[in-house]
Amino acid sequence: MTDPTLPLVSGGERETRRTRTLTGIGGDLRTVAQAPRVRVHDAVETARESGFDALGTTPVRELLDRLADAGRRFAGHGPPDDLAPVADYAERVARASGLPVGWVRTSVHWLARGLRHAAEGLRAQSPTGDLGVYDDPAYVRERDVGLAFAPRIRVLGGVMPANDPAVYAWPALAVAMKLPVVLRPSRRDPFTAVRLARALLAAGVPESAVHVLPGDRSVGETVTARSDHALVFGGSDVTARYRDDPTVETYGPGRSVAVLARQPTDRELDTLARGITRAGGRTCFNLTRIVAVEDCDADTLAAALAERVVAATDGPATDPATDVPSFPDPDRARRIDELAEGAGQDVTAVLRSGPRLREHGDHTRLGPTVVRSDEFVEELPFQFAGVTERSQSSPTELLRALDSAYLGVAVGDDYEAAMARSPRVRKVYGGGYPATVDLRETHETFLAEFCYETTTYDPS
The missing domain is CATH 3.40.605.10 (Aldehyde Dehydrogenase; Chain A, domain 1)
Structure with a gap:
């Protein structure tokens, strides 16, 4: 050097x-x-x-x-x-x-x-x-x-x-x-x-x-x-x-979530897939848990998302066209792959060419993955999400079961209103995953909420 x-x-x-x-x-x-x-x-x-x-x-x-x-x-x-x-x-x-x-x-x-x-x-x-x-x-x-x-x-x-x-x-x-x-x-x-x-x-x-x-x-x-x-x-x-x-x-871990109470449109599916894959899948705002409720069929939803995420461009991390992240530490990539393998049925497996884990000498890549799971999946630091069905849950029961989420997307008015009123979800977007992150929005909270305070001041 x-x-x-x-x-x-x-x-x-x-x-x-x-x-x-x-x-x-x-x-x-x-x-x-x-x-x-x-x-x-x-x-x-x-x-x-x-x-x-x-x-x-x-x-x-x-x-x-x-x-x-x-x-x-x-x-x-x-x-x-x-x-x-x-x-x-x-x-x-x-x-x-x-x-x-x-x-x-x-x-x-x-x-x-x-x-x-x-x-x-x-x-x-x-x-x-x-x-x-x-x-x-x-x-x-x-x-x-x-x-x-x-x-x-x-x-x-x-x-x-x-x-x-x-x-x-x-x-x-x-x-x-x-x-x-x-x-x-x-x-x-x-x-x-x-x-x-x-x-x-x-x-x-x-x-x-x-x-x-x-x-x-x-x-x-x-x-x-x-x-x-x-x-x-x-x-x-x-x-x-x-x-x-x-x-x-x-x-x-953001454990960001999308809840769909009906079958999404193609545009909505595109935004959800972007929520899974953007930033290499490594940020708190990446969608991890996709929940199908009421009139949304979980299997159809998982298949549609899988088709979209496997289209992410694979290649070296230094290639500007690449969407899929690399892991400089192969052992870490193998541990994450094992966790993904145990998270549910890999719906993307039949769509991708080759295995999810691909070793390339000095680095390893994990292909984008959507699993169909009976339980909510844990967040993993690559382009990964789990689709779960909760047909009998009310909005309140579902949000309690989810525990917490940095970001929530709702497709269905009842769930959108429940998310907006819930302290468990910090940022709520109705109708699709957001296109950008804006500094006028909170990052969980505003900086001013813990850096500043309002006091009484009656000047002379």
């Missing part, structure tokens, strides 16, 4: 005595600096004091201009030699994580767009619908009730995932809200966090407000413990330990 060590970012870019070699598809990819835990303490304290004050004295519209500039730089439209070319960055992420490079490029677009349009996200979370409360927290309700929209934290931590670069829009939005961030990126994708930090700092965001600390699990645990509030992304084993901690927002 001839590239310099990928640094940590905290008070500028820094190398460390301890490093690790990140290996992915095709061999060694980069040497990555590893943050010692003492650096985490320093970063959090710097963010809490200097970072919070520096952002607090910067007008919100100026911060938004800097975020928009950072978005352009992240997408490769900054000054020459500002950041590595997008094509090089995207290929690194694809080879490190197995996420198809085409989706990485799509995520670059959506992340950059989110930074350019951060003002819309801030307005959606403002109690007045105006940006002014981020500069002057005082506002009035009912003509004579004085209130304030004030930060309840001074630093936001983040233990970030490698499943989709676009998720970094949320900590970037926190910076626009005048809250400094300390991030521990995934060991599979440190590239996105460092690229975002470089873009933000080059655009003029104070360096005391943005910290990226690659490292092992203990670094993430320290970031979470030391920050005033934290976002933690991961599997059930990671999120379970924070389930009862009010200072941590966990984002784990």
